[in-house]
Amino acid sequence: MSDADPQYVEGAINTIPLDRLMLSSLNVRQTERAADVESLAEDIAARGLKQNLVVIPAHFMTGESRSTREGGKSWEGMFEVIAGGRRYQALQRLVADERLPADHPVPCMVEVRDAAAETSLSENLHCVAMNPADEFEAFRVIVEKFGSDHVAVGLCAKRFGVTVKHVQGRLRLASLAPDILEALRKNAITLDSAKAYAGVEDHALQLKVFKAQEKSSYSPHNPSSVRGALRDKTLSAEDATVRFVGLDAYIAAGGRVEAEMFMGTWGDQQRVVDISLIEKLAAEKAEPMLAPAAKADGFKSGLFARGVGNAAKWPKAPQGMERYISYYQDKAPTKAELKKSIAVYAVSNDGSGIAKIGHFHTPKPREPQEEHDWEAEYRAAARERAINRRAGQLAAYQIGSFKGTPLEGHAFWPVNHVPPIDFDNDEEHAYVAVLIRLPIADIDAQRAEAERLIDEEAVAKEAEKAAAAQQQAQTEEQDA
Template structure:
């Protein structure tokens, strides 16, 4: 990130001299100081002074600041002279002291002084030092806004000064000057946005990676529309989505020399600690394509293949590739010596514990098999087959012995496939009357029919409840055989196996055992072939149907709490437990092994305090954790204590009446 301070950087003291050598900042300041000392002060009328763009100040003094300055000038006069330069129109442009010039204008407007009376002290310096003087003077009086400093550096560059010269004039390191000049090439609209503090300096730094003003403005507009205040990394990713780091294997394979020779340009990220540099991704891929095409032709010629092809992706076993190509490389035939060597390498692989050694041994085995495979590819075979070159992400890949499928071969394969189909006995389904009509018409009419059934069902709660109950039963109870279409798209599936695997009570838990008993009871009441239709439920009483529906609905409850980013989800069960007037003690109580043994000693002591056993809390925290857990199981269960985070919050009215307070109601031991 470019720094925006306007004071010069100090150089380290030399080790061989008692005094530090003056740095570039001191030299520049001394040169300017000597010039200003030698330049006489001239009293000029306000009418001769003018504003100039050579003044780097882009964020003007506020009206209030100027009015206060005018009051000061009226009282004691202008104590510090202005700095100006002669302009072609004969006026003197103020490069240092624009606020004082504006304040003087207020006095003229009020009639306190005359516009043509010479009373403003001004030192006139050479035009070529205007920007330097402005940056120095403004920096000393009031820290410049980053946008002002950037514009100042750009002005000096436009005057023909090099990075080294600017660095020497103002006392900044060359790296700082380069960064400011990079920012100075931002779109003018973005610099204006920076001056209004509507974009941060870091966001501007990311946008410098875009090659054109149009691209910079486009990325910023899209980012603001989507994220309002986009993160720097988000901007950087958007700006470089059409670029490729020079450290990318693809660029390294192409080579910087070849890239530059082809007219490619590199974009340096001066604001990265790694000093990243990017290339145009499309151009790199184009050069890669050309290089691998040449490589494929060279391999074809050197190894005697009949043809060669290149594409970015390797030849695969997908449908498209199988229609045109076949892998035809002959199998490897190893010599006795090669077989012995492969056996030795495999034994070493079994014995090694190092992944690197294992990889090296496997590579040697692959090389032996590859050499044996190529040995079987005779000159006649190679002349009839080809080689395929592709890019695997880090390097080029060669697939040899590829056969191109001819039209005649494809026709023969289709003919053989058809003959196999003809020899297979097929079964046809009965004709469906709707098949005789256009599919679009059938779909439209089925939609019309569905709407009519929906409105009719909405007026029959007995049927709709029966249908819902039956549909949910389909996912919970065992079906014997047969299946029919389900008109209601609703379902509930039991998560009891998952819950039992997580819950400390496991398969023997009191709640789980009760649910299984209820399921067996309901299963026995279902009629034969119950799953083929729901109309049997219409003969049940409303109470019986609701009981079965409630049992099914209960299986869809999920109260698992997860922890993300060090924050535990709020339980989804609080409201339901309140409606049920639920008491967890009926089904579970904490024990030493599954709960207290998982806590820290301090948390066990805190549980005693919450249970009102403050006296015992001091004793239990002195025990070993295992003994403390056993004591807690006995003492806290005796008073019916439960972890506060496993109990639903008390209603607001009840909470106001309660006189007991708890310092921390969140136990993160969960």
């Protein structure tokens, strides 16, 4: 090659000192050229450079030179990196950290300058990213090789130049329920959706939400929806019910606690998984508090509602009693009435104890409601509307028939309210709404005739239905 050192063979892998390499403007990757260089540097430091660079002889028009060559010094023997720019920058990072010598030997494929852009495009275009599920599994295998404990996670993080939290997240994703992990492999769900499902470790809970999302007709497996569903079926360790029972008491009773991951702004909190157990423990703790609280509040006794504050689920009303709702009462209950009522308590909003959220009372006898034949009333109202409509039409015709006017053949009575302009289905015509101002007396004068016509049409319609039913019965009899 005329423009490079003769010792380097074109088209073959050559070992070139790192300090004779530079980035090239001919590399087609112009965005994110330094993305994640630190972690790549750690990977190279741990395992060495596993893939060669592709270079061309340097030229002052395309080589992104360092300051030592900007003063007009010779470019002879220098090479531009057209494929492997991130690997080159990672090697430079190791030199800057004094972990590699400046002249560290680098395996490079030497190309001719005319093929530079094509080679760079080919390398970037045909690079297929690893399926996320395969990445998670690889992290799991590597960590288990180190021992599967916190120290092993730290060693893995260091070797790959990532944070401990990053490795822990990959391990959590690797432990997803198999059905969900398989859905990720098949691209049936996104990586963000998988992270949402991995917010908790419980496979049964993951699958319960997953199956429900599969049936959703609107944006199934949406990460926000998945996180919301998981939160509804677990409790934060900071929840008032958990504070009321005590996390230690819950764990001592066999309750499970999981570290929350990938749950957005809530952070990596602990979550209580066994909701039924924590509610049972809360009811047991609240039971001896009910009678003293009810007595102090002036009630006959007290019941416990599972949940927190006004959002708690009320227990079933005692026989002969109903929930007291002030909106439906004429006046506030007296002390005598409260002494016959049963208070309802729930865990207080701060979790420090229980708080009254309402009470059950014995309702006063109500006068019997007048029975209504709603179907008959509906039919009567529909008939009245039809008569009014027909009377209005007849009154409009009394002013003067459309016959012989420019409106003949163009006037129609709308079935329902129509907009000022409504396009017809034939796409060539449009209906234009026009209002006619009539005296109410003229309309009332047509009510008797309108009523006769409506009733006459109803009788004809019933006769038509009866004839159709008879015809259907005869047909079925013949077929039998």
